[in-house]
């Protein structure tokens with residue numbers, strides 16, 4: 001039986017994004033000590049990015065160094081990724097839990113005729129394939145799936161696994177097979193990528209602490225209380241859909257089913273009721289703190305710590321205390 005696992009690398013500047021390093025951790029566990037983890041990178045400067053794999057000990061990297069891939073939607077990469085996986089005889093393809101990874105999983109699975117799962121928090125090799133576990137129903141249950149039938153394709157839930165570290169190894173790049181993008185795959189072409197405004201703080205996806213605000217803040221001006229607390233903590237700012245729908249803050253800040261999924265060490269929900277569509281985006285956070293004036297709000301059911309009271313009193317007091325303790 002093959003012991004090769006392919007990891008698709010996502011770019012972050014000239015290097016590899018954090019979710020890719022988490023995917024490498026999963027791939028190593030699946031491949032086992034005798035197996036091989038194989039990297040895959042595409043786009044402009046992919047050869048340079050392959051060095052990011054070598055820096056964390058993955059020397060064998062399939063490279064599609066072609067700038068046209070940068071303009072293509074992630075799903076268009078499914079064909080060369082599947083070709084590389086077939087060529088190497090990989091029994092699994094693992095991608096990070098970003099939107100890039102989630103967009104890719106379905107296409108790669110179809111191209112390989114493989115089973116697939118998104119957002120896994122556990123993955124284990126079994127004789128029939130790969131057994132995975134992942135939270136479902138907003139974290140109220142854990143689903144176990146057996147991905148059988150030869151090959152498995154999976155994306156990893158953000159922050160569920162540590163990012164892979166070295167030791168570095170020497171890079172052994174090889175050209176990707178079947179890596180000529182077909183014109184139809186490049187449509188719709190991406191003509192520009194504008195970074196979402198995120199102020200001076202950390203981005204939502206990688207932040208160790210996220211402070212999110214909801215309708216309870218009453219207005220765009222009221223929402224400043226959340227931003228001040230986030231600033232004092234060095235946290236990223238999130239929002240419920242009530243806030244983004246009202247136009248108080250951009251949709252790039254939305255956490256939940258139709259927004260971002262976050263799994264920080266600490267998630268503080270301010271004036272958020274805890275609708276299921278919000279919970280699915282944050283319930284795997286390590287510690288959840290809720291501030292809400294309604295003691296029966298559903299958010300308290302998933303919170304580790306709850307402050308039942310008026311946010312307009314509690315949040316400024318909390319911010320002042322954080323500033324005092326941190327001397328800022």
Ligand SMILES: Cc1cc2nc3c(=O)[nH]c(=O)nc-3n(C[C@H](O)[C@H](O)[C@H](O)COP(=O)(O)OP(=O)(O)OC[C@H]3O[C@@H](n4cnc5c(N)ncnc54)[C@H](O)[C@@H]3O)c2cc1C
Pocket residue numbers: 213214215216217239240241242243254255256257258259260270271272273274275276277278281291292293294297309310311312
């Ligand atoms: C298909 C679909 C997809 C969706 N996707 C998302 C999504 O991705 N993300 C998302 O968030 N929602 C999503 N929603 C919407 C979701 O169902 C809720 O409507 C939304 O999350 C509610 O936002 P909220 O908690 O800010 O507002 P509310 O539910 O109105 O809650 C406001 C809370 O503030 C509290 N509050 C009020 N005043 C104070 C005060 N002075 N001090 C303290 N607390 C106070 C209240 O007690 C209340 O619990 C989706 C809905 C659908 C149908």
